[in-house]
């Protein structure tokens with residue numbers, strides 16, 4: 279899978295729990311640079327169709343990119359309305375958060391791009407950032423204000439209609455959108471535990487931590503608590519592996535946490551990651567979108583199903 283990649287000098291890790299880290303990242307595993315010279319990349323999702331490929335966003339270049347070992351780097355969609363987070367729905371259709379589109383959009387199988395959700399309480403969303411899909415088909419997405427322009431004079435975000443920066447659940451069956459958490463500064467990456475009983479949400483604002491919530495049967499969130507703090511930079515995109523560990527982007531690389539929120543170690547990267555995803559034929563390649571470049575490393579555990 280990574281044969282065509284340029285291997286960087288010695289992989290570098292920061293290891294907090296040696297035995298556990300060795301179970302996750304094999305000795306000799308190396309971070310490889312797959313592509314570079316992009317703007318600011320985000321929102322990777324692995325698609326198993328057509329032999330497997332990665333879709334991700336180049337936000338400032340207003341483009342969705344596609345990468346595969348066989349096909350290299352190509353344009354998937356341009357313009358992308360400054361797309362950010364991507365995921366697949368239960369039918370394998372691509373869901374995309376758009377900053378300038380201020381919506382979550384879906385690519386239908388016939389090639390039509392349509393709006394799934396673009397408002398809450400009669401007001402435009404801020405700039406949806408990341409999205410995940412639960413096994414009941416509901417979409418859970420974050421709506422920080424990063425995609426709105428800041429007026430240099432007033433320091434206010436231009437065109438902001440929402441009173442705050444919420445995490446939402448959207449049910450495509452009913453069309454109903456619900457704010458499930460309202461007290462984040464800048465909610466960002468989201469991920470469910472493998473049993474979907476917990477939801478992790480990163481706050482990239484001043485807290486720079488990941489919170490965890492119990493997911494109730496009615497779709498509400500309860501018992502919110504700080505799960506872990508990030509010591510370098512801020513958490514942005516996050517993923518959960520099949521055993522429930524949390525893998526978070528951070529200023530110095532990808533930080534891995536146990537189900538108890540204790541840090542196991544870090545995969546250090548040459549550029550600061552904004553997001554990551556598991557992929558590859560066995561689900562054990564970790565793809566990392568880091569500023570201008572796409573990186574990958576073979577790990578020893580696969581991601582949770584979604």
Ligand code: MG
Pocket residue numbers: 320362363407408466467514515552553
């Ligand atoms: Mg993000």
